[in-house]
Amino acid sequence: MRLYRDGMHQHVDVIVIGGGAAGSAAALQLGGVRRSVVVVDGGEPRNAPAAHMQGYLGYDGLPPAEFLALAHAELERYGVDVLPDRVAEVDAIGDMFVVTTVGGRRWHARRILVATGLTDLLPDIPGVAEEWGRRVIHCPWCHGWEVRDQRIAVIDTAGFGVHQASIFAQLSDRVTLLSHERTLDDDETARLGLLGIGLDARPVDRVVVDGPGIAVRFADGAKLDADVAVVAPRFRANSAVVEHLVAAEPHPSGTGTYLVVDERGMTGRPGVYAAGNVADPMQQVLHAAAHGSRVATMINVDLLEGDLARLRGTNTAAEWNERYAVHESGMWSGRPNGSLEAELADTPAGRVLDVGCGEGADAVWLAGRGWQVTATDISDVAIDRARRAAADVGVTVDFAAVDGLAEAPTAGAFDLVVMCYPALSMPGGVDAMRGIADAVASGGELLVVGHEIDHQHAQAGGFDPARYLSVDDIVGVITNEFSIEVDETRDRPNPPAGAHHSRDRVLRARRVS
DSSP: OOOEEETTEEEEEEEEEOOSHHHHHHHHHHHHTTOOEEEEEOSOOTTTTOSOOOSOTTTTTOOHHHHHHHHHHHHHHTTOEEEESOEEEEEEETTEEEEEETTSOEEEEEEEEEOOOEEEEOOSOTTTTTTBTTTEEOOHHHHGGGGTTSOEEEEOSSSOHHHHHHHHTTTOSOEEEEOTTOOOOHHHHHHHHHHTOEEEOSOEEEEEEETTEEEEEETTSOEEEESEEEOOOEEEESOGGGTTTSOOEEOTTSSBEEOOOOTTSBOSSTTEEEOGGGTOTTOOHHHHHHHHHHHHHHHHHHHHHHHHHHHHTOOOHHHHHHHHHTOTTOSSOSSOOHHHHHHHTTSOOOEEEEETOTTSHHHHHHHHTTOEEEEEESOHHHHHHHHHHHHHHTOOEEEEEOOTTTOOOOTTOEEEEEEESOOOBTTHHHHHHHHHHHTEEEEEEEEEEEEOOOHHHHHHTTOOGGGBOOHHHHHHHHTTTEEEEEEEEEEOSSOOTTOSOOEEEEEEEEEOO
16 A cells, blocks of 8 residues: 655545545545545535435435445545545646645645546526426436336426436326427327327426426416426536546537546546546446446556556656656755766866756756756656756756667767766666667766665665666676776765765766777
């Protein structure tokens, strides 16, 4: 389970936005495999106006609020936090997400699950909103059994009246379709006749409470007495908080919007998933819970791949983006490396490649001294910050997000290649280093600044130096082509305040062949 704190921020595997059936079922699955999960729930489920929910095996007829109370209690057993709050903002930082709530809580998450449901946009008929979920309903699967054998007036507000009336006719022989000035075709009219459904084409003016039932009043002043009215609302996905990351699209039915997801539940934005009504407006509570449960298993598979990459010791962009993302104000001090400054203070400017440039402090310093700088890092979060740092001081650096294990720089293109605290994972690090060394032009230099490694202390802290290319490994790679001019361990000049490692091994070598 991955849950840790950094000051006022918390870091989790998954933030679930919405604690209804889909979000709670997803959180249950993820908590059950010890993922760290927080559910942020605004407490406004779509079915809140309904007295009971139907069709959920084992919970049929249970009030929706009681169902959610049971669901949230189950989540607590798995260490899942349910936070009664609203999400105000979701920001993407590389492959990580920063979620801020209205209440001021802030979380860093590897994945986001949007389970916010939808909002029913009711037809503009007076009385409908006031009785919604009680004497005005829309779904025979959700409310039909409760109104069996009653007088049912189906008001065709979205072109689906014939379909709705046909299903309600299975529950009552007193169903009337009010086509609301819509002209039916011959097949539709015949269907109504075969099913014994009445038809009235006059425009509906309003719905009013009339004793224990309702009255549907027409524009001409007449009325139809009924026990319940049926309408078909339009709908809007409750996705505004993430629509800068993934936009809602028109639903194929033409009656609203939804978030499009693939078979895994992933939206068009990697790392952002959706489940329940926000992704499929036709789902009932049971379907939404099942969808959330399934999507959770896909999220776990996604997270597991990242976990395996870490265990293999490989440097992935996602891993490094996550490291940078959790340090919003910057992971490093913003100052150039003191050992690099000392070594290059008197070196004439030329073409330089900064490998693993991080947030760009060294590259900016070099550019300020007249170097023509190319700087690369595996993390696009770091590269974005580096570009801003260069722009802030008005220097030009060619920054690029590059995976050094997979992509070698141009051979012979640089007078100087610098690497401060290289993190090239093994076994690919040796081949990557050969490509980096080849980028040094004849007569040019390679400068490597590495930490003095205390192996016992490093391994106690969970870092295994054997997984990464060491300075000794680099010496072995370059021996035949370079003359080593400096190889010594020394205190770093002017280290940042609070630095945990202030002794560096400095390697400086010149290409001779």
